[in-house]
Amino acid sequence: MSINWYPGHMHKAQKEIKKRLPEVDMFIEVLDARIPYSSENPMLASIRGDKPCIKILNKTDLAEEDKTKEWQRYLEQKNNTKTLALNLHLPNKSKQIFSLCRKFVPNKGTKISxxxxxxxxxxxxxxxTLINTLSGRSIAKTGNEPAVTQTQQRIDLGNNIILFDTPGLLWPKVENKDSGYRLAVTGAIKDTAIDYEDIAYYAAEYFLGHHPDMLMQRYELEELPRDETALLEAIGRKRGALVSGGRVNLNKASAIFIHEYRNGTLGNVTLENPTSVEIEIAKTEKMIADKEAKKANRKANWKKKR
Ligand SMILES: Nc1nc2c(ncn2[C@@H]2O[C@H](COP(=O)(O)OP(=O)(O)O)[C@@H](O)[C@H]2O)c(=O)[nH]1
Ligand SMILES: [Mg+2]
Incomplete structure (x- = not known):
């Protein structure tokens, strides 16, 4: 699976954030609680330096509560970092952001400063959604807005706290193949760029391994399908996603499965935890190192032959 994150947008977003940096006291980074690692922007840690950061684990209504807590503990080990778990459909808790801001920047937060x-x-x-909730107004368009926010927004919350909306488009962790899949499964990557069958196989493998009970219950299965194809076929048959001859329309079955995960009807499922992610990072690093070593080896052999 490949995803196009246009280099032009990446460069622009980075430049805009750096330009803003001198007038910014702190960061509020919104993450998807189902994929806190993959929904981070890989450049942000270095851009932020030592400035304080509140990491919001959002959409907790779709995630597993114990895993969200585990991620909070893990993320708070990072420098100058606090976390807050939110479900923005229940907006009250988000106001806790204000007291965290004041704790982080105690010498400011007055009318003149x-x-x-x-x-x-x-x-x-x-x-x-968060900007609208905190401001109590409908300032920012939610949902199907175009991918790039063109205008820089400065929002005065009226309580001596000012928000700046992200300029440009921030890209997620896409250097790692698994992150790409999990971003697609959760819906972070636009559907036009993805193949439902491909990502449904990824999700099917995860669910068969980690949440067989949810599959059995939701699709009223008598026994657990033996593999991904069997699962998608069973879903297709249950939901009448068939083509002529009674065969299952796999693409349709895949779309049903993915959408039922995304909107939470399958159950709350977090797709990554700190340990699984660290193992994955180590694997990716080893793969890159092996590749480099092979290349160096080939080069050395080639020189010897000449
Ligand atoms: N289930 C759930 N959906 C949310 C939550 N917060 C936002 N959304 C939805 O996620 C989608 C994207 O939200 P939006 O604010 O436009 O995201 P943005 O692209 O980061 O500005 C919208 O359909 C929101 O209604 C949440 O806490 N739980
Ligand atoms: Mg937006």
Whole structure:
């Protein structure tokens, strides 16, 4: 699976954030609680430096509560970082952001010297919803807005805290293949760029391994399908996703499965935990190192032959 994150947009977003940096006291980074690692922007840690950051684990209504807590403990080990788990459909808790801001920047937050926060996050994590919730107004368009916010927004919350909306488009962790899949499964990557069957196989493998009970219950299965294809075929038959001759329309069955995960009807499922992610990172690093070693080896052999 390959995803196009246009280099032009990446460069622009990075430049805009760096330009804003001198006037920003702290960051509010919105993450998807189902994929806290993959929904991080890989450049942000270095851009932020030592400036404080509140990492919001959003959409907790779709995630597993114990895993969200595990991620909070893990993320709070990072420098100057606090976390807050939110479900923006229940907006009250989000006001806790204000007291966290004041704790982080105690010498500001007055009329003449307000606290300024930059809200960042990859598309679809809930930035606009959060801005609207905190401001109590409908300022930012949510949902199907175009991928790139063209205008820089400065939002005065009226309590001596100022928000800046993310300029440009922030990209997620796509260097790692598994992150790409999990971003597609959760809906962070636009559907036009993905193949439902491909990502449904990825999700099917995960569910068969980690949540067989949810599959049995939701699709009223008598026994657990032996593999991904068998699962998608069973879903297709249950839901009448058939083509002529009674065969299952796999693409349709895949779309049903993915949408039922995304909207939570299958159950709350977090797709990554700190340990699984660390193993994955180590694997990816080893693969890159092996590749480099092979290349160096070939080069050396080639020189010897000459
Ligand atoms: N289930 C759930 N959906 C949310 C939550 N917060 C935002 N959304 C939805 O996620 C989608 C993207 O939100 P939006 O604010 O436009 O994201 P942005 O691209 O980061 O600005 C919208 O359909 C929101 O209604 C949440 O806490 N739970
Ligand atoms: Mg938005």
């Amino acid at each position: 307000p606290i300024t926060c930059l809200i960042t996050g990859i598309p679809n994590v809930g930035k606009s």
